[in-house]
Amino acid sequence: MKRKLKREFLNTVDMPLFVEIGEGPRKYIGDLIENLDLSSVYLITGRTSFELVASKIKERIEESLAGIYFVQGGGMEEVRRLIVDLGYRDVDCVMGVGGGKVLDVAKVFASEMNIPFISVPTVASHDGIASPIASFKEGGKPISVTAKPPAAVVADLVILRHSPIRLLRSGYGDLISNTVAVKDWILSREKTGEDYNEIAASMAVLPANLMLSAAEKLDLKQINHLTMLVRGLILSGVAISIVGSSRPASGSEHKFSHALDFLGFGRATHGEQVGIGSIIMEYLHEKHYGTGNWERMKISLEKIQAPTTAKEIGLKKEEVLQALMYAKKIRTKRYTILEDVNPSEEDFEVVLAKTGVA
Numbered sequence: 001m002k003r004k005l006k007r008e009f010l011n012t013v014d015m016p017l018f019v020e021i022g023e024g025p026r027k028y029i030g031d032l033i034e035n036l037d038l039s040s041v042y043l044i045t046g047r048t049s050f051e052l053v054a055s056k057i058k059e060r061i062e063e064s065l066a067g068i069y070f071v072q073g074g075g076m077e078e079v080r081r082l083i084v085d086l087g088y089r090d091v092d093c094v095m096g097v098g099g100g101k102v103l104d105v106a107k108v109f110a111s112e113m114n115i116p117f118i119s120v121p122t123v124a125s126h127d128g129i130a131s132p133i134a135s136f137k138e139g140g141k142p143i144s145v146t147a148k149p150p151a152a153v154v155a156d157l158v159i160l161r162h163s164p165i166r167l168l169r170s171g172y173g174d175l176i177s178n179t180v181a182v183k184d185w186i187l188s189r190e191k192t193g194e195d196y197n198e199i200a201a202s203m204a205v206l207p208a209n210l211m212l213s214a215a216e217k218l219d220l221k222q223i224n225h226l227t228m229l230v231r232g233l234i235l236s237g238v239a240i241s242i243v244g245s246s247r248p249a250s251g252s253e254h255k256f257s258h259a260l261d262f263l264g265f266g267r268a269t270h271g272e273q274v275g276i277g278s279i280i281m282e283y284l285h286e287k288h289y290g291t292g293n294w295e296r297m298k299i300s301l302e303k304i305q306a307p308t309t310a311k312e313i314g315l316k317k318e319e320v321l322q323a324l325m326y327a328k329k330i331r332t333k334r335y336t337i338l339e340d341v342n343p344s345e346e347d348f349e350v351v352l353a354k355t356g357v358a
């Protein structure tokens with residue numbers, strides 16, 4: 001018997017109801033739309049994603065397709081334009097097919113319209129594929145916007161396997177950074193009494209540890225390994241949804257990456273920046289509490305051929321130092337090893353030299 005789920009129900013859930021990871025779930029998107037009783041799907045995609053993937057999906061949902069929009073620069077401005085254009089149309093679902101920029105616009109738009117969002121990622125470069133958080137730029141500065149999590153995530157490994165290897169490596173960096181984020185969270189629980197959720201923490205950290213242990217033999221284009229990566233990124237997104245904050249997947253290492261973006265030094269991908277941030281912050285956790293292992297972090301990134309030095313991501317040592325000092329001023333209420341230790345510029349210089357980052 002077919003299971004009928006009401007859209008009203010979908011609107012109240014705060015984590016994905018349907019998650020499909022496999023070789024080929026894109027072919028069943030038409031069935032998914034039918035099962036969810038959706039009749040007016042608005043497709044949001046990018047030009048390249050459309051040619052490679054979304055054009056075929058469009059054919060499969062032709063009957064219930066309400067319209068199609070191609071994301072340009074991304075950001076709130078585009079979301080606002082969509083709301084103005086479609087606010088009075090009978091759209092009952094938003095499907096995003098594309099990379100981070102596309103999914104972020106689709107996610108926030110769906111949230112503003114209070115209708116379910118179906119995420120169909122074409123890259124696995126960060127945990128945004130299943131998280132309720134969108135990263136936009138306003139006036140050249142990065143901002144985070146909280147939306148509802150996707151109602152469904154369709155992660156087709158055939159599509160993801162064909163994405164650039166650099167982006168898969170970035171996904172690896174974003175995933176393993178969870179181990180630092182959760183260390184920061186535990187530290188805050190001890191020092192400030194912050195709420196801590198064991199389920200969310202485990203969901204964020206266990207797949208990350210699995211990836212760290214597997215680094216030696218990891219081939220991200222191989223289906224089994226790619227599954228591990230994608231599953232881990234989706235679980236991170238769900239962990240964020242459970243606690244309603246990015247806490248399980250974003251700590252001091254993300255502050256470093258945000259600082260690079262704020263200062264205009266962010267020339268690498270998100271995952272590359274948080275990967276290098278993770279080496280630095282693991283060092284601090286190890287030095288001050290014996291809980292980190294920066295070498296393990298660095299070696300694992302080297303094994304998968306992700307950058308581990310400032311030079312590799314086009315940064316000068318001075319820029320890294322400036323970003324680290326700036327990172328201490330970002331979102332100080334989120335207590336991390338940075339607030340705890342409050343390192344000086346000289347302290348950071350030592351860390352960079354010892355870890356070989358710069």
Ligand SMILES: [Zn+2]
Binds near residue numbers: 249274
């Ligand atoms: Zn991230």
